[in-house]
Amino acid sequence: MKVDFKTKKAKISGHCRYGSRFFKNYGFMFRTFIVLLIAFFALQCSRTPHTDSETKSIELIQIDTVLIEQGAQLFGKFYEHMRISQNGSYWLFNERIRNQVFVFNSDGSFHSAIGKRGRGPDEILTISSFDINKNNEVAIFDGSQRMLKIFTLDGRLISSNIILEYADFSLVPHYLRWYKGQLAGTIIDLESRFEPYKSRLLALINDDGSTDTAFGKFDPFSKQDNRETFVSLLAIDEENNVAYTNLQSSPYFQIYDMEHFERILYGGKITESFNKPSQEVTPQTSLSEIMLLVEDTSVFAHIFLTDEYFIQHMQILTKEWFDTSDYTAKENVLVFYDRETNEFIKEIKLEGITPLAAQKGKIYAVENFNPDQFTIGIYEISTNTE
Amino acid sequence: MKLVQILSRSIIVVWLIFFSGCVKDKYAPYYEKTGNEWEQYIYEISDKKKVTLNNTVLLVLTSSECSPSIDEIKSWDTFNENSDSIKVQMVILEKYFTTIQVLLEYEDIGLHVYRDSAYSLIKTDLLPNTPMKVYFDNEGKVKNLSPIGVSNDPLKFIHGS
Numbered sequence: 001m002k003v004d005f006k007t008k009k010a011k012i013s014g015h016c017r018y019g020s021r022f023f024k025n026y027g028f029m030f031r032t033f034i035v036l037l038i039a040f041f042a043l044q045c046s047r048t049p050h051t052d053s054e055t056k057s058i059e060l061i062q063i064d065t066v067l068i069e070q071g072a073q074l075f076g077k078f079y080e081h082m083r084i085s086q087n088g089s090y091w092l093f094n095e096r097i098r099n100q101v102f103v104f105n106s107d108g109s110f111h112s113a114i115g116k117r118g119r120g121p122d123e124i125l126t127i128s129s130f131d132i133n134k135n136n137e138v139a140i141f142d143g144s145q146r147m148l149k150i151f152t153l154d155g156r157l158i159s160s161n162i163i164l165e166y167a168d169f170s171l172v173p174h175y176l177r178w179y180k181g182q183l184a185g186t187i188i189d190l191e192s193r194f195e196p197y198k199s200r201l202l203a204l205i206n207d208d209g210s211t212d213t214a215f216g217k218f219d220p221f222s223k224q225d226n227r228e229t230f231v232s233l234l235a236i237d238e239e240n241n242v243a244y245t246n247l248q249s250s251p252y253f254q255i256y257d258m259e260h261f262e263r264i265l266y267g268g269k270i271t272e273s274f275n276k277p278s279q280e281v282t283p284q285t286s287l288s289e290i291m292l293l294v295e296d297t298s299v300f301a302h303i304f305l306t307d308e309y310f311i312q313h314m315q316i317l318t319k320e321w322f323d324t325s326d327y328t329a330k331e332n333v334l335v336f337y338d339r340e341t342n343e344f345i346k347e348i349k350l351e352g353i354t355p356l357a358a359q360k361g362k363i364y365a366v367e368n369f370n371p372d373q374f375t376i377g378i379y380e381i382s383t384n385t386e
Numbered sequence: 387m388k389l390v391q392i393l394s395r396s397i398i399v400v401w402l403i404f405f406s407g408c409v410k411d412k413y414a415p416y417y418e419k420t421g422n423e424w425e426q427y428i429y430e431i432s433d434k435k436k437v438t439l440n441n442t443v444l445l446v447l448t449s450s451e452c453s454p455s456i457d458e459i460k461s462w463d464t465f466n467e468n469s470d471s472i473k474v475q476m477v478i479l480e481k482y483f484t485t486i487q488v489l490l491e492y493e494d495i496g497l498h499v500y501r502d503s504a505y506s507l508i509k510t511d512l513l514p515n516t517p518m519k520v521y522f523d524n525e526g527k528v529k530n531l532s533p534i535g536v537s538n539d540p541l542k543f544i545h546g547s
Contacts, residue, residue, distance in 0.1 A: 323505065
Protein backbone atom coordinates (compact mmCIF):
# COMPACT_ATOMS: atom_id res chain seq x y z
CA MET A 1 0.00 0.00 0.00
CA LYS A 2 1.30 3.40 -0.96
CA VAL A 3 1.14 6.13 1.64
CA ASP A 4 1.02 9.73 0.65
CA PHE A 5 2.15 11.43 3.84
CA LYS A 6 1.65 14.92 2.45
CA THR A 7 -2.01 14.30 1.77
CA LYS A 8 -2.55 12.51 5.05
CA LYS A 9 -0.94 15.33 6.97
CA ALA A 10 -3.25 17.86 5.33
CA LYS A 11 -6.24 15.77 6.24
CA ILE A 12 -5.17 15.31 9.84
CA SER A 13 -4.93 19.04 10.41
CA GLY A 14 -8.21 19.68 8.70
CA HIS A 15 -10.42 16.75 9.68
CA CYS A 16 -10.19 14.72 12.87
CA ARG A 17 -12.17 11.93 11.27
CA TYR A 18 -9.42 11.27 8.81
CA GLY A 19 -6.87 11.78 11.52
CA SER A 20 -8.27 8.95 13.60
CA ARG A 21 -8.30 6.74 10.52
CA PHE A 22 -4.68 7.64 9.92
CA PHE A 23 -3.72 6.67 13.45
CA LYS A 24 -5.64 3.46 13.12
CA ASN A 25 -3.77 2.54 9.95
CA TYR A 26 -0.34 3.98 10.54
CA GLY A 27 -0.33 4.92 14.26
CA PHE A 28 2.46 2.60 15.29
CA MET A 29 4.73 3.78 12.46
CA PHE A 30 3.94 7.42 13.15
CA ARG A 31 4.55 7.11 16.89
CA THR A 32 7.81 5.32 16.27
CA PHE A 33 8.83 8.06 13.87
CA ILE A 34 8.01 10.78 16.44
CA VAL A 35 9.87 8.94 19.22
CA LEU A 36 12.90 8.52 16.99
CA LEU A 37 12.69 12.18 16.00
CA ILE A 38 12.58 13.32 19.66
CA ALA A 39 15.41 10.94 20.56
CA PHE A 40 17.48 12.29 17.68
CA PHE A 41 17.02 15.92 18.80
CA ALA A 42 17.63 15.02 22.45
CA LEU A 43 20.89 13.35 21.50
CA GLN A 44 21.82 16.35 19.39
CA CYS A 45 21.36 18.61 22.42
CA SER A 46 23.12 16.51 25.01
CA ARG A 47 25.90 14.92 23.03
CA THR A 48 29.43 16.02 23.65
CA PRO A 49 31.22 16.65 20.41
CA HIS A 50 33.24 13.65 19.39
CA THR A 51 35.11 13.15 16.19
CA ASP A 52 37.87 10.69 15.55
CA SER A 53 40.27 9.77 12.84
CA GLU A 54 43.22 7.48 12.80
CA THR A 55 44.07 7.86 9.16
CA LYS A 56 46.94 10.30 9.64
CA SER A 57 50.16 9.82 11.50
CA ILE A 58 51.87 12.97 12.71
CA GLU A 59 55.42 13.49 13.90
CA LEU A 60 57.34 16.54 15.02
CA ILE A 61 60.77 16.74 13.42
CA GLN A 62 63.25 19.27 14.78
CA ILE A 63 64.67 21.37 11.96
CA ASP A 64 66.42 24.19 13.83
CA THR A 65 67.43 25.53 17.23
CA VAL A 66 67.84 29.26 17.81
CA LEU A 67 69.56 30.77 20.84
CA ILE A 68 67.90 34.05 21.82
CA GLU A 69 70.79 36.38 22.51
CA GLN A 70 71.04 38.68 25.50
CA GLY A 71 71.58 42.09 23.91
CA ALA A 72 72.23 45.55 25.28
CA GLN A 73 68.99 45.25 27.24
CA LEU A 74 69.08 42.12 29.38
CA PHE A 75 65.89 40.12 29.65
CA GLY A 76 65.07 38.21 32.81
CA LYS A 77 62.04 36.05 32.17
CA PHE A 78 59.46 35.63 29.44
CA TYR A 79 55.82 34.71 29.81
CA GLU A 80 54.89 31.55 27.92
CA HIS A 81 53.67 33.57 24.96
CA MET A 82 55.27 34.22 21.60
CA ARG A 83 54.00 36.00 18.51
CA ILE A 84 55.59 35.75 15.08
CA SER A 85 55.36 38.38 12.34
CA GLN A 86 53.54 37.28 9.20
CA ASN A 87 56.73 36.78 7.17
CA GLY A 88 58.38 34.99 10.08
CA SER A 89 61.24 37.53 10.39
CA TYR A 90 60.40 38.81 13.87
CA TRP A 91 59.72 36.96 17.08
CA LEU A 92 58.04 38.77 19.96
CA PHE A 93 57.99 37.84 23.67
CA ASN A 94 56.42 39.43 26.72
CA GLU A 95 59.16 40.12 29.30
CA ARG A 96 57.91 39.73 32.87
CA ILE A 97 60.51 41.64 34.84
CA ARG A 98 60.92 44.73 32.67
CA ASN A 99 57.31 44.69 31.48
CA GLN A 100 58.30 45.19 27.85
CA VAL A 101 57.69 43.37 24.59
CA PHE A 102 61.07 42.14 23.33
CA VAL A 103 61.50 41.77 19.57
CA PHE A 104 64.13 39.45 18.13
CA ASN A 105 65.15 38.68 14.57
CA SER A 106 64.51 35.08 13.56
CA ASP A 107 68.25 34.34 13.94
CA GLY A 108 67.91 35.15 17.67
CA SER A 109 69.61 38.57 17.60
CA PHE A 110 68.01 41.44 19.54
CA HIS A 111 65.91 43.88 17.49
CA SER A 112 64.10 46.17 19.92
CA ALA A 113 62.22 46.50 23.19
CA ILE A 114 58.77 48.06 23.11
CA GLY A 115 57.29 50.13 25.97
CA LYS A 116 58.49 50.53 29.52
CA ARG A 117 56.88 50.46 32.95
CA GLY A 118 54.90 53.62 33.75
CA ARG A 119 51.79 55.67 33.09
CA GLY A 120 53.09 57.89 30.28
CA PRO A 121 51.81 57.75 26.68
CA ASP A 122 54.38 55.18 25.54
CA GLU A 123 54.54 53.42 28.91
CA ILE A 124 52.70 50.37 30.17
CA LEU A 125 51.69 49.14 33.63
CA THR A 126 50.75 45.57 32.69
CA ILE A 127 51.09 43.85 29.34
CA SER A 128 47.90 41.79 29.33
CA SER A 129 48.00 40.91 25.62
CA PHE A 130 50.10 41.71 22.60
CA ASP A 131 50.03 40.88 18.90
CA ILE A 132 51.67 41.90 15.62
CA ASN A 133 49.81 42.48 12.34
CA LYS A 134 50.88 42.13 8.70
CA ASN A 135 52.15 45.77 8.70
CA ASN A 136 54.36 44.90 11.68
CA GLU A 137 52.37 47.12 14.03
CA VAL A 138 52.35 45.84 17.59
CA ALA A 139 49.17 46.17 19.67
CA ILE A 140 49.56 46.02 23.44
CA PHE A 141 46.60 45.86 25.81
CA ASP A 142 47.55 47.42 29.15
CA GLY A 143 45.09 45.68 31.46
CA SER A 144 45.92 47.81 34.51
CA GLN A 145 45.19 51.09 32.72
CA ARG A 146 42.59 49.58 30.34
CA MET A 147 44.44 51.11 27.39
CA LEU A 148 45.21 49.89 23.91
CA LYS A 149 48.61 51.08 22.70
CA ILE A 150 49.91 50.54 19.20
CA PHE A 151 53.62 50.74 18.42
CA THR A 152 55.91 50.33 15.46
CA LEU A 153 58.31 47.42 15.64
CA ASP A 154 61.03 49.88 16.69
CA GLY A 155 59.01 50.96 19.71
CA ARG A 156 57.61 54.26 18.42
CA LEU A 157 54.10 54.93 19.73
CA ILE A 158 51.44 55.16 17.00
CA SER A 159 48.35 55.51 19.17
CA SER A 160 47.21 55.20 22.77
CA ASN A 161 43.51 54.92 23.60
CA ILE A 162 41.30 53.99 26.51
CA ILE A 163 39.61 50.71 25.76
CA LEU A 164 36.25 49.23 26.84
CA GLU A 165 35.21 52.44 28.59
CA TYR A 166 31.50 51.66 28.44
CA ALA A 167 31.72 47.93 27.73
CA ASP A 168 29.62 45.45 29.69
CA PHE A 169 32.35 42.82 29.41
CA SER A 170 36.00 42.27 30.33
CA LEU A 171 38.72 41.13 27.98
CA VAL A 172 40.52 38.05 29.22
CA PRO A 173 44.32 38.36 29.27
CA HIS A 174 46.75 37.10 26.64
CA TYR A 175 44.41 36.56 23.68
CA LEU A 176 43.94 39.83 21.82
CA ARG A 177 44.52 39.20 18.12
CA TRP A 178 44.65 41.47 15.08
CA TYR A 179 41.83 40.78 12.63
CA LYS A 180 41.54 42.89 9.47
CA GLY A 181 42.54 46.21 11.05
CA GLN A 182 40.56 45.52 14.22
CA LEU A 183 41.41 43.53 17.32
CA ALA A 184 39.54 40.43 18.38
CA GLY A 185 39.57 39.16 21.92
CA THR A 186 37.85 36.61 24.09
CA ILE A 187 35.63 38.10 26.78
CA ILE A 188 33.50 37.46 29.85
CA ASP A 189 30.29 39.42 30.36
CA LEU A 190 30.41 41.33 33.65
CA GLU A 191 26.94 40.17 34.66
CA SER A 192 27.85 36.53 33.93
CA ARG A 193 31.06 36.35 35.90
CA PHE A 194 29.50 33.92 38.39
CA GLU A 195 27.75 31.94 35.64
CA PRO A 196 30.22 32.15 32.77
CA TYR A 197 28.28 29.71 30.59
CA LYS A 198 25.74 32.52 30.09
CA SER A 199 28.35 34.91 28.75
CA ARG A 200 29.16 35.95 25.23
CA LEU A 201 32.56 34.86 24.02
CA LEU A 202 34.21 37.20 21.51
CA ALA A 203 34.50 40.92 20.86
CA LEU A 204 35.81 43.00 18.02
CA ILE A 205 37.50 46.23 19.05
CA ASN A 206 38.49 49.11 16.82
CA ASP A 207 42.07 50.34 16.93
CA ASP A 208 40.86 53.55 18.63
CA GLY A 209 39.69 51.39 21.57
CA SER A 210 35.94 51.52 20.89
CA THR A 211 33.92 48.31 20.84
CA ASP A 212 32.52 47.18 17.51
CA THR A 213 30.57 44.10 18.52
CA ALA A 214 30.42 41.24 21.03
CA PHE A 215 29.05 37.84 20.14
CA GLY A 216 29.29 34.08 20.56
CA LYS A 217 28.54 31.69 23.39
CA PHE A 218 30.71 30.51 26.23
CA ASP A 219 31.70 26.86 26.22
CA PRO A 220 28.93 24.98 28.11
CA PHE A 221 31.65 22.71 29.52
CA SER A 222 32.20 25.44 32.13
CA LYS A 223 28.99 24.15 33.79
CA GLN A 224 30.42 20.70 34.43
CA ASP A 225 34.02 21.71 35.01
CA ASN A 226 35.16 21.88 38.63
CA ARG A 227 37.27 24.98 38.08
CA GLU A 228 36.02 28.54 37.73
CA THR A 229 37.87 29.37 34.54
CA PHE A 230 37.09 32.49 32.53
CA VAL A 231 39.95 32.36 30.06
CA SER A 232 39.12 31.31 26.54
CA LEU A 233 42.04 30.90 24.16
CA LEU A 234 41.81 32.39 20.68
CA ALA A 235 43.41 31.73 17.29
CA ILE A 236 42.32 33.44 14.09
CA ASP A 237 42.67 32.48 10.44
CA GLU A 238 42.32 35.95 8.91
CA GLU A 239 42.36 34.68 5.34
CA ASN A 240 39.41 32.33 5.85
CA ASN A 241 37.57 34.57 8.35
CA VAL A 242 37.37 31.95 11.08
CA ALA A 243 38.20 32.10 14.76
CA TYR A 244 38.90 29.09 16.96
CA THR A 245 38.29 29.39 20.70
CA ASN A 246 38.97 26.96 23.52
CA LEU A 247 38.09 27.43 27.18
CA GLN A 248 41.31 26.92 29.15
CA SER A 249 39.84 24.05 31.15
CA SER A 250 37.79 22.41 28.38
CA PRO A 251 38.76 19.69 25.92
CA TYR A 252 36.27 21.13 23.42
CA PHE A 253 36.70 23.94 20.91
CA GLN A 254 34.45 26.25 18.92
CA ILE A 255 34.81 27.65 15.43
CA TYR A 256 33.24 31.02 14.57
CA ASP A 257 32.52 32.65 11.25
CA MET A 258 33.99 36.14 11.77
CA GLU A 259 32.03 37.71 8.92
CA HIS A 260 28.62 36.71 10.21
CA PHE A 261 29.51 36.29 13.92
CA GLU A 262 28.02 32.81 13.91
CA ARG A 263 29.21 29.57 15.40
CA ILE A 264 30.18 27.00 12.80
CA LEU A 265 31.15 24.13 15.07
CA TYR A 266 31.41 22.96 18.67
CA GLY A 267 33.90 20.12 18.43
CA GLY A 268 36.63 18.14 20.09
CA LYS A 269 36.86 15.16 22.41
CA ILE A 270 38.19 14.13 25.78
CA THR A 271 41.56 12.69 24.97
CA GLU A 272 43.69 10.26 26.96
CA SER A 273 45.75 12.91 28.78
CA PHE A 274 42.83 15.14 29.75
CA ASN A 275 42.00 15.18 33.44
CA LYS A 276 39.84 17.61 35.43
CA PRO A 277 39.72 18.03 39.23
CA SER A 278 37.50 15.49 40.99
CA GLN A 279 36.18 18.11 43.40
CA GLU A 280 35.12 21.69 42.92
CA VAL A 281 37.77 24.40 43.17
CA THR A 282 36.29 27.75 44.17
CA PRO A 283 37.81 31.15 45.03
CA GLN A 284 37.22 30.21 48.68
CA THR A 285 39.39 27.09 48.44
CA SER A 286 42.74 27.61 50.18
CA LEU A 287 45.94 27.66 48.14
CA SER A 288 47.25 24.41 49.62
CA GLU A 289 43.91 22.67 48.93
CA ILE A 290 43.86 24.04 45.38
CA MET A 291 47.31 22.63 44.78
CA LEU A 292 46.16 19.20 45.94
CA LEU A 293 42.93 19.30 43.93
CA VAL A 294 44.47 20.39 40.65
CA GLU A 295 47.58 18.22 40.85
CA ASP A 296 47.88 16.14 37.67
CA THR A 297 44.91 17.89 36.05
CA SER A 298 45.20 19.44 32.63
CA VAL A 299 44.72 22.94 31.26
CA PHE A 300 45.03 24.29 27.76
CA ALA A 301 47.81 26.84 27.43
CA HIS A 302 47.61 27.63 23.71
CA ILE A 303 45.75 26.78 20.54
CA PHE A 304 47.51 26.89 17.19
CA LEU A 305 46.38 26.95 13.59
CA THR A 306 48.27 25.71 10.59
CA ASP A 307 46.81 25.23 7.11
CA GLU A 308 46.12 21.58 7.90
CA TYR A 309 45.66 21.38 11.66
CA PHE A 310 43.94 22.86 14.66
CA ILE A 311 46.25 22.08 17.57
CA GLN A 312 45.52 22.26 21.30
CA HIS A 313 48.49 22.67 23.62
CA MET A 314 47.57 20.87 26.83
CA GLN A 315 49.66 21.10 29.99
CA ILE A 316 49.55 18.65 32.88
CA LEU A 317 50.08 20.38 36.22
CA THR A 318 52.41 17.95 37.91
CA LYS A 319 53.33 17.83 41.59
CA GLU A 320 56.86 18.83 40.61
CA TRP A 321 55.48 21.96 38.96
CA PHE A 322 53.72 23.00 42.17
CA ASP A 323 56.82 22.18 44.21
CA THR A 324 59.25 24.09 42.04
CA SER A 325 57.29 26.51 39.79
CA ASP A 326 59.72 25.38 37.12
CA TYR A 327 58.07 25.69 33.70
CA THR A 328 59.81 22.57 32.45
CA ALA A 329 58.17 20.50 35.20
CA LYS A 330 54.81 20.74 33.44
CA GLU A 331 54.04 17.95 30.99
CA ASN A 332 53.19 19.18 27.50
CA VAL A 333 50.84 17.46 25.09
CA LEU A 334 49.76 18.52 21.60
CA VAL A 335 46.30 17.43 20.46
CA PHE A 336 45.84 17.46 16.68
CA TYR A 337 42.58 17.90 14.75
CA ASP A 338 42.16 17.91 10.99
CA ARG A 339 40.98 21.36 9.90
CA GLU A 340 39.15 20.04 6.88
CA THR A 341 37.09 17.38 8.64
CA ASN A 342 37.43 18.64 12.25
CA GLU A 343 38.24 15.07 13.21
CA PHE A 344 40.59 14.20 16.04
CA ILE A 345 43.84 12.78 14.73
CA LYS A 346 46.12 12.11 17.69
CA GLU A 347 47.80 13.54 20.75
CA ILE A 348 51.57 13.73 21.06
CA LYS A 349 53.35 13.89 24.42
CA LEU A 350 56.36 16.18 24.24
CA GLU A 351 59.64 15.56 26.00
CA GLY A 352 61.32 18.60 27.56
CA ILE A 353 59.95 21.29 25.27
CA THR A 354 57.16 23.86 25.73
CA PRO A 355 55.40 24.97 22.54
CA LEU A 356 54.63 28.68 22.26
CA ALA A 357 53.59 29.31 18.65
CA ALA A 358 52.90 27.74 15.28
CA GLN A 359 53.21 29.09 11.80
CA LYS A 360 53.32 27.62 8.30
CA GLY A 361 53.40 24.01 9.39
CA LYS A 362 56.00 24.55 12.10
CA ILE A 363 55.84 24.53 15.89
CA TYR A 364 58.06 26.91 17.86
CA ALA A 365 58.91 25.59 21.32
CA VAL A 366 61.12 26.63 24.24
CA GLU A 367 63.96 24.17 24.80
CA ASN A 368 65.67 26.06 27.62
CA PHE A 369 64.07 28.70 29.88
CA ASN A 370 67.33 29.91 31.41
CA PRO A 371 67.60 33.54 30.26
CA ASP A 372 71.31 33.03 29.56
CA GLN A 373 70.54 30.13 27.22
CA PHE A 374 66.95 30.84 26.19
CA THR A 375 66.45 28.60 23.18
CA ILE A 376 63.64 28.16 20.70
CA GLY A 377 63.42 24.90 18.80
CA ILE A 378 61.64 24.83 15.44
CA TYR A 379 59.77 21.63 14.67
CA GLU A 380 58.20 20.66 11.38
CA ILE A 381 54.86 18.87 11.53
CA SER A 382 55.40 15.82 9.36
CA THR A 383 52.27 14.02 8.15
CA ASN A 384 51.94 10.53 6.74
CA THR A 385 48.57 9.30 5.50
CA GLU A 386 48.15 5.62 6.26
CA MET B 387 19.37 61.47 66.74
CA LYS B 388 22.61 61.56 68.74
CA LEU B 389 21.82 58.13 70.13
CA VAL B 390 21.47 56.75 66.59
CA GLN B 391 24.83 58.27 65.63
CA ILE B 392 26.55 56.82 68.68
CA LEU B 393 24.92 53.45 68.04
CA SER B 394 25.96 53.33 64.37
CA ARG B 395 29.52 54.37 65.26
CA SER B 396 29.65 51.66 67.90
CA ILE B 397 28.52 49.09 65.35
CA ILE B 398 31.28 50.21 62.95
CA VAL B 399 33.89 49.99 65.72
CA VAL B 400 32.69 46.50 66.70
CA TRP B 401 32.87 45.38 63.06
CA LEU B 402 36.39 46.82 62.69
CA ILE B 403 37.54 44.98 65.80
CA PHE B 404 35.90 41.82 64.52
CA PHE B 405 37.59 42.06 61.12
CA SER B 406 40.99 42.97 62.54
CA GLY B 407 40.61 39.84 64.65
CA CYS B 408 39.91 37.81 61.50
CA VAL B 409 43.05 39.13 59.79
CA LYS B 410 45.20 38.22 62.76
CA ASP B 411 43.67 34.72 62.88
CA LYS B 412 44.41 34.23 59.19
CA TYR B 413 48.13 34.65 59.80
CA ALA B 414 48.20 33.32 63.37
CA PRO B 415 50.05 30.04 62.56
CA TYR B 416 52.83 31.99 60.88
CA TYR B 417 53.45 34.15 63.96
CA GLU B 418 54.23 30.88 65.76
CA LYS B 419 57.17 30.12 63.47
CA THR B 420 60.40 30.66 65.37
CA GLY B 421 63.40 32.71 64.34
CA ASN B 422 65.37 29.45 64.31
CA GLU B 423 63.09 27.93 61.68
CA TRP B 424 63.54 30.99 59.49
CA GLU B 425 67.31 31.06 60.06
CA GLN B 426 67.51 27.37 59.14
CA TYR B 427 65.61 28.10 55.91
CA ILE B 428 67.95 30.99 55.04
CA TYR B 429 70.93 28.76 55.91
CA GLU B 430 69.70 26.13 53.45
CA ILE B 431 69.16 28.54 50.55
CA SER B 432 72.29 30.65 51.04
CA ASP B 433 75.11 28.12 50.61
CA LYS B 434 75.03 27.18 54.31
CA LYS B 435 75.82 30.66 55.62
CA LYS B 436 74.72 31.29 59.19
CA VAL B 437 72.53 34.34 59.59
CA THR B 438 70.72 36.08 62.40
CA LEU B 439 67.44 37.70 61.67
CA ASN B 440 67.21 39.90 64.77
CA ASN B 441 65.92 43.36 63.87
CA THR B 442 65.40 42.36 60.27
CA VAL B 443 62.61 42.85 57.78
CA LEU B 444 62.51 40.06 55.19
CA LEU B 445 60.70 40.75 51.94
CA VAL B 446 59.71 37.41 50.45
CA LEU B 447 58.57 37.33 46.83
CA THR B 448 58.90 35.74 43.41
CA SER B 449 60.85 37.48 40.66
CA SER B 450 57.81 38.54 38.68
CA GLU B 451 55.59 40.42 41.11
CA CYS B 452 53.31 43.22 39.95
CA SER B 453 53.91 46.97 40.04
CA PRO B 454 52.52 47.74 43.55
CA SER B 455 54.92 45.22 45.08
CA ILE B 456 57.89 46.70 43.22
CA ASP B 457 56.88 50.18 44.40
CA GLU B 458 56.82 48.99 48.01
CA ILE B 459 60.18 47.24 47.67
CA LYS B 460 61.67 50.51 46.46
CA SER B 461 60.40 52.28 49.56
CA TRP B 462 61.99 49.54 51.71
CA ASP B 463 65.23 50.06 49.80
CA THR B 464 65.16 53.76 50.71
CA PHE B 465 64.29 52.87 54.32
CA ASN B 466 67.23 50.46 54.50
CA GLU B 467 69.68 53.10 53.29
CA ASN B 468 68.61 55.39 56.13
CA SER B 469 68.22 52.86 58.94
CA ASP B 470 70.96 51.86 61.38
CA SER B 471 68.88 49.70 63.71
CA ILE B 472 66.79 47.60 61.31
CA LYS B 473 68.12 45.89 58.21
CA VAL B 474 66.00 44.96 55.22
CA GLN B 475 66.72 41.91 53.06
CA MET B 476 64.93 40.00 50.33
CA VAL B 477 64.20 36.36 49.63
CA ILE B 478 63.39 35.83 45.96
CA LEU B 479 61.98 32.53 44.77
CA GLU B 480 63.59 32.13 41.39
CA LYS B 481 65.46 29.40 39.58
CA TYR B 482 67.74 31.60 37.47
CA PHE B 483 70.33 34.05 38.77
CA THR B 484 70.09 36.31 35.70
CA THR B 485 66.38 36.85 36.28
CA ILE B 486 67.12 38.30 39.73
CA GLN B 487 70.02 40.31 38.37
CA VAL B 488 67.74 41.91 35.75
CA LEU B 489 65.12 42.70 38.40
CA LEU B 490 67.62 44.41 40.72
CA GLU B 491 69.35 46.34 37.95
CA TYR B 492 66.23 47.38 36.07
CA GLU B 493 64.38 48.51 39.19
CA ASP B 494 67.57 49.90 40.78
CA ILE B 495 67.18 47.97 44.02
CA GLY B 496 70.22 47.66 46.31
CA LEU B 497 68.86 45.28 48.97
CA HIS B 498 70.70 42.08 49.84
CA VAL B 499 69.00 39.05 48.24
CA TYR B 500 68.84 35.39 49.18
CA ARG B 501 67.84 33.29 46.17
CA ASP B 502 65.52 30.35 46.82
CA SER B 503 66.19 28.55 43.56
CA ALA B 504 64.29 25.38 44.51
CA TYR B 505 61.21 27.18 45.87
CA SER B 506 61.79 25.41 49.18
CA LEU B 507 59.78 28.07 51.06
CA ILE B 508 56.62 26.29 49.86
CA LYS B 509 57.68 23.07 51.63
CA THR B 510 58.70 24.84 54.86
CA ASP B 511 55.24 26.41 55.25
CA LEU B 512 56.79 29.49 56.85
CA LEU B 513 54.40 31.78 54.97
CA PRO B 514 50.92 31.27 53.47
CA ASN B 515 51.84 32.83 50.12
CA THR B 516 53.96 35.51 48.45
CA PRO B 517 54.68 38.40 48.27
CA MET B 518 54.87 38.94 52.03
CA LYS B 519 57.04 40.85 54.49
CA VAL B 520 58.11 39.62 57.91
CA TYR B 521 59.56 41.70 60.74
CA PHE B 522 61.78 39.88 63.26
CA ASP B 523 62.22 41.78 66.53
CA ASN B 524 65.43 42.15 68.55
CA GLU B 525 64.98 38.59 69.88
CA GLY B 526 64.48 37.14 66.40
CA LYS B 527 60.76 36.48 66.91
CA VAL B 528 58.21 37.11 64.17
CA LYS B 529 56.64 40.36 65.31
CA ASN B 530 54.66 41.46 62.24
CA LEU B 531 53.84 40.02 58.88
CA SER B 532 51.63 41.20 56.04
CA PRO B 533 51.37 41.16 52.25
CA ILE B 534 53.64 43.35 50.13
CA GLY B 535 52.01 45.85 47.80
CA VAL B 536 49.35 47.14 50.17
CA SER B 537 51.16 49.99 51.95
CA ASN B 538 54.33 51.90 51.15
CA ASP B 539 55.02 53.01 54.73
CA PRO B 540 57.78 50.88 56.36
CA LEU B 541 57.44 52.56 59.77
CA LYS B 542 53.74 51.74 59.97
CA PHE B 543 54.51 48.08 59.37
CA ILE B 544 57.36 47.93 61.89
CA HIS B 545 55.25 49.56 64.60
CA GLY B 546 52.35 47.25 63.75
CA SER B 547 49.85 50.00 62.97
